[in-house]
Amino acid sequence: MTTPAAPRAGRRPTISDVARAAGVSTAVVSYALNDRRGVSGATRERVLRVADELGWRPNPAARSMRAGAQAVGLAIVAGEALHGAPVLDVVASLQRALAPRGLSVDLRVVDDDVAAAELYTRWGAERRCEAVVVPNVRVDDRRLAAVAAAGLRAVVVGPPHITPELSAVEVDDADAYARVGRYLLDLGHTRVAAVTGPADWVRTAECEAGLRRALAAGGAELEAAATDGTAEGAAAAARRLLMAAAPPTALVLETDLMALAALDVARRTGLVLPWDLSVVAGADSVLCRLATPALSSLPALGAELGTALATAVLGALAAGPEDAPVRVPLQVAALAVRGSTAPHAR
Amino acid sequence: MTTPAAPRAGRRPTISDVARAAGVSTAVVSYALNDRRGVSGATRERVLRVADELGWRPNPAARSMRAGAQAVGLAIVAGEALHGAPVLDVVASLQRALAPRGLSVDLRVVDDDVAAAELYTRWGAERRCEAVVVPNVRVDDRRLAAVAAAGLRAVVVGPPHITPELSAVEVDDADAYARVGRYLLDLGHTRVAAVTGPADWVRTAECEAGLRRALAAGGAELEAAATDGTAEGAAAAARRLLMAAAPPTALVLETDLMALAALDVARRTGLVLPWDLSVVAGADSVLCRLATPALSSLPALGAELGTALATAVLGALAAGPEDAPVRVPLQVAALAVRGSTAPHAR
DNA sequence: ATGAAAGCGCTAACAC
């Protein structure tokens, strides 16, 4: 036996179907379903029950039509990490934190920052998302210009004072790298080199500055080599540094893969870790633990960055256009000391 | 000076705005914009020009309202690869191939296959996507049941004869692993072990079967150890295998990380590669090239899998409900031979 | 507390 109020077969039930089945108007159903006041307890109860029985689910397209796209956009350049963290780790925790608010994450993999900027422009025009996340900020980043032009709310990821006019997750990489610097100083290293990612990334400069300041305070010097962030680039830089007249006794590399590449170079150069050379990775992973010797590493961000981003996004969406931007600080935890670092034998 | 037909400030132009500005009706604009016949060349031209001048962009929500969600869903379990390939590589090429058709990819990271099944059910009810991609199929996969119940079109990724009633990308892993088997036979190995991912994955069984058949044809035996697919799990399995009374002289591992873990175990066991032990990785990556010795590896799928998926998805969407499912074959390319494999010294 | 109805931006059936 079929309830006369049931929707046509082969169609998902709509609010009208629920309203008909519950014997009320669509407005009441909408109110009840969205937990709004203006509905009696009994009616609300009944509506919810009927909606559940019918298997009603909101149609996101229809909802977006009025409420705006319930999504936040994230364009990631192919091959890049998300501020040093594995992209999917961050996305997972961001999705988890935004889901209860009915927000989804629109992740796109683009070729470069030019494509990302175009995408932001398009997203703005299409009203495809409420806000965008901008990671791996460059100096004079064209994406930030695009975001501003598109009138999108943005959450950037960067060091504490980045783009003060925008909401941001402020990651204290300078502090983390300063701690690495002090650790190496304590071990007696006086010639340290850093192999970083692209020179025009704000984060790169920040990490290098933190490390340099800490070393300088102890009378040690830092030689920095910017690369494209690939294993090959890091290997080339490491080779050049280690072949120099007065080679460094400690090497800091921004990622796990870069550190692994440096390990390989050191091995081929005949250097025995950690006695001839100490190596520190800026972002931990299984790789760092599997390497021989295991690599001393700064923890990589992951879930923490995702939740921090969610906080910033939700804050930015809640805030009016006149309100101050939301700034969410995020600390990098302690260096994991492993077998790749040792006191410098003078 | 403002055109009288310009939309109110602070609002994105709609089709009505374009129609007004071009002096035609919304239907004509819609037809022109969607490249449909029934509009004169001159009118079409003018409409397109005006739309461009106004900066009109389609509103995806409004479009989805009639046409259905222009998206394909992909739920990936946290930590899993996509049929051995890096998730974002596949997603990038899938997005690139679907974008011209106006389709986007809705990627979600879920905790496990139970959550994935729930998500598929929800997607079906919400009409959130046109089709879903189901990778890493398990034996009696609950996700396939959910997909069927939700009435979603699905594209699965698996071996050639998987779920014949659904569209699929058929990856010939058995053949690839058979080639590895023959290669090891040619090197004189007679005791080979395979360390695989979870035993209830269809692909796992397929890889193992391919390897086993090829080895058996040459009179060699295969010992297979299923693991959880992590580096730790692989290390434990490798340790157990290598400590046995008659240890294998060649080890095949499903992923780059697992192979790296095995390398580490071998090193600690005092085995010198490739003389005491040959190691093959089932999925290549920078890691395999950086390892010492570099690992002989089967290429990992990436962009090819993405384009194959796009072909299958588009085919499935184009096909009527009565049409035969779309099956897209995909071959794994040749083994890259590197320093981790050598003839077995009898 | 509840109902009627307008409308979000777009498409498509139908009329001219």
Place this chain on the structure above:
DNA sequence: GTGTTAGCGCTTTCAT
């Protein structure tokens, strides 16, 4: 070839 119009499913005034 072009215009009119009725929805798609939902939220939200505005009446009652």
